[in-house]
Amino acid sequence: MHLFLYGICDGLWPAFSNWQRQPAREAEIVGVASPLENRRKLPPPWKSIRRDIKLSVLSSIVFALAAATIVSAYELGITRLYADVDRYPLWYLAVSYVLAIVLQDTYFYFLHRLFHHPLLFRWWHQGHHQSHHPTPWTSFAFDPPEAIVQSLFLVAIVFIIPLHFITVIAILITMTVWAVVNHLGIERLPLNFPHHWCSRWFTGPAHHAVHHRRYALHYGLYFTFWDKQLGTQSPDRDREFADVPH
Numbered sequence: 562m563h564l565f566l567y568g569i570c571d572g573l574w575p576a577f578s579n580w581q582r583q584p585a586r587e588a589e590i591v592g593v594a595s596p597l598e599n600r601r602k603l604p605p606p607w608k609s610i611r612r613d614i615k616l617s618v619l620s621s622i623v624f625a626l627a628a629a630t631i632v633s634a635y636e637l638g639i640t641r642l643y644a645d646v647d648r649y650p651l652w653y654l655a656v657s658y659v660l661a662i663v664l665q666d667t668y669f670y671f672l673h674r675l676f677h678h679p680l681l682f683r684w685w686h687q688g689h690h691q692s693h694h695p696t697p698w699t700s701f702a703f704d705p706p707e708a709i710v711q712s713l714f715l716v717a718i719v720f721i722i723p724l725h726f727i728t729v730i731a732i733l734i735t736m737t738v739w740a741v742v743n744h745l746g747i748e749r750l751p752l753n754f755p756h757h758w759c760s761r762w763f764t765g766p767a768h769h770a771v772h773h774r775r776y777a778l779h780y781g782l783y784f785t786f787w788d789k790q791l792g793t794q795s796p797d798r799d800r801e802f803a804d805v806p807h
């Protein structure tokens with residue numbers, strides 16, 4: 562599922578990749594500290610894409626092993642996964658989905674900050690930052706230790722919160738699509754990309770592109786909540802988004 566969605570979203574990426582025709586207008590979106598500071602018009606180097614693909618394949622193996630662990634645990638009857646949709650009220654599907662997404666965002670934020678510690682960065686997170694101009698191939702380009710820790714969230718949550726299989730699939734779709742969108746590469750997005758949807762409360766390509774340039778900012782996965790609360794949000798953010806088309 563994860564790889565399948567990843568492939569589809571990545572296949573769509575060239576449609577956005579009109580770097581030859583993009584005027585400099587996007588530079589206004591992110592201001593001085595912008596990932597567009599050099600108004601890059603060239604495609605990303607294939608060398609870095611190949612490097613990202615290699616790490617993504619390794620990550621996919623790790624996530625596949627995590628999925629196999631979850632299925633095995635379910636068959637043993639030791640998880641809180643359920644298949645009978647009548648076991649809880651229907652509204653619980655939505656509540657459990659939101660709860661899982663909020664918990665995953667929190668887990669990701671604090672781990673992500675930890676991985677940027679100088680003692681850990683080289684072995685745990687450097688792989689993801691080899692591309693200063695991320696592409697969708699960067700979405701799951703994790704060093705294997707990081708991929709293991711990321712996948713542990715999915716393994717752990719099925720033991721903690723009762724989740725229907727539909728909810729698990731919705732979480733996987735959300736994390737895959739969101740990761741790809743966050744790495745679309747703002748300099749290659751069309752001018753009418755709806756940045757305003759993901760400006761104040763949600764992360765997005767503009768938000769995450771800043772992290773790939775300035776490692777001390779923007780650690781969030783889905784939401785900007787923790788970045789705001791803990792001072793890792795760019796102080797220029799409001800100005801950066803002031804000119805975004807609505």
Ligand SMILES: [Zn+2]
Binds near residue numbers: 686772
């Ligand atoms: Zn990082």
Ligand SMILES: [Zn+2]
Binds near residue numbers: 699769
């Ligand atoms: Zn990234």
